[in-house]
Amino acid sequence: MQTVSNSIIVEKVKTSKIDKVDFKNLSFGKYFTDHMMVCDYKNGAWEIPKIVPYQPITLDPSAKIFHYGQSVFEGMKAYKDADKNVWLFRPLENQKRINISSKRLAMPELPEHYFMDGLKALLKLDHKWIPESEGSSLYIRPFVFASGNGFHASPSDEYKFIIACSPSDSYFAGKVRVLIEEKYSRSADGGVGFAKAGGNYAGQFYPTQLAVEKGYNQVIWTDDHHHEYIEEAGAMNIFVRINDTLITSPTSDRILDGITRKSILDIAKDENIDIEVRKITVKEVVEASNNGSLKEMFGAGTAAVVSPIATFGYQNKDYDLPELDNSYASRLKKRITDIQYNRAEDKFGWRYAVDVN
């Protein structure tokens, strides 16, 4: 059952479980494909990646992931076009970013070819799992975590790099209501906010729960100094349209350098939309809402794609965004998804073909 292909060891499942999954009711990140890629870091080096049946992981109770939060991840998607060709979107950006995250968390960087060859070998085996209905895709989760043992609060000596895939529907169902946060914070100057580190997410759950209890879907994080500037939304970067200008915060050590974010900026430029990459104050957004110049707000991220915001809450007041025909959000979403699903020319060279035959 074990074969070696392109220096990756492949062990296939005996029977696929694909028939047990209802592709009409996928939700997000709930079902997993037949295989996964596993690559172990031991004795100072990454071992040869293996494709194995999707299976549980066994760890010592002292494994550092349980105690010291040493983990990073990426979010990617595989798309299937009308001819059943398989595409990735700017995958090398994810490969680079997981290493930027790893470095900040004192974790070993991954060789580019292990990341890309592992991913391609996995998609070759599991490409039938890529959903074909509108808005669906195969969500890909590369992640690295500390698997070495010991209670000493210091970096692990062993790590596991895994890629697992989940056929998924949209991340948000329906209109998004966000709350601009005034008390809690996502990240510190000089902290790990720019990294896709596990701990950044756990810290957001409680404030997000409080927002959900008030009827919102997500929190818009502000700076931890005076909660004065709009930063990002945890699962997505934030764009604001005032009059006809599209504004987003510059990336920093507190804000994730989102791949969808920077693609949206390039497409907006190509669409001759006025762009400003600068700090945005909450005050400015509230004033723009009050005087009618705030036209749109939307989130951008791999899971969220482009998610229009219907309402933002701030200081116990809700501000509704207008409903526009031909909004920037809908134009930009169409442009980026047309590239992702191979429905339009890819003038930026972002599409990445995966040979699954």
Added chain:
Amino acid sequence: MQTVSNSIIVEKVKTSKIDKVDFKNLSFGKYFTDHMMVCDYKNGAWEIPKIVPYQPITLDPSAKIFHYGQSVFEGMKAYKDADKNVWLFRPLENQKRINISSKRLAMPELPEHYFMDGLKALLKLDHKWIPESEGSSLYIRPFVFASGNGFHASPSDEYKFIIACSPSDSYFAGKVRVLIEEKYSRSADGGVGFAKAGGNYAGQFYPTQLAVEKGYNQVIWTDDHHHEYIEEAGAMNIFVRINDTLITSPTSDRILDGITRKSILDIAKDENIDIEVRKITVKEVVEASNNGSLKEMFGAGTAAVVSPIATFGYQNKDYDLPELDNSYASRLKKRITDIQYNRAEDKFGWRYAVDVN
């Protein structure tokens, strides 16, 4: 092999591995006792705790601990006195604090009796593992992590609470050299710095590695705004003695409410030492060092106990602390360890007897 004692299910090992451990060379957190306590949270409730042989944990690759850093922990110690009686130190403080941490990480709080009964049942089985040599103890690690599955960035629906124990020597060997951090930060206002959350530790490893490369053991974290105030050292709270006044930072949402920290404050008060709990600027400490009024700096924490600092580095300069006879650090360390090891009267009522017979 399975017995039920005080509503805790107990499954003992067939053969102890205690003879395989060299108690003269324990180091810290490297060896683990025969048993561990496991308690699962499922369907909205904590199940009955079980004591089982120390064994690996098996999780789905999508378990949220690997992706979103949802984990909290505590550090405690069990001490054996000359008559082989077993003692804990203020264990209810740990029990309370793990719930404070859990709440901030959107994790379910633990019932007090599960924590305490589980701990006592575990110590009853594994008390032979408590080292008896000076400075050694049984390090106890209660921890809770997200064991539920799914790639959606939201709180887990299942958790595991585990207590594992490790016979350990001192955390620091020898004199401690610390570097006052000027670039990186540990935590944000409104963040999770006050919680013993896994992600707080992973974020410290890289800046600490940089400090270690420069010849220091630990980083002293400063505020993330202007790196102006001394906060804590990650594995310990920080005390500064200027002339005869002992100063430590007030706790905040960035600083852990250390149990050793507050015990040291109580003992210092009892010793008629002048105490100031207030913000300390880096500038003040550097000036005090330059004019000779800086007498001592030390860290305080469960693992670190009281660790005198020999040198601090700041802006590429090293500042040595004087070597004092009868230092506050040595007096306070003696007082607290005499209570912990039952060598002195416990006027504060901190010692907690564990019946192991």
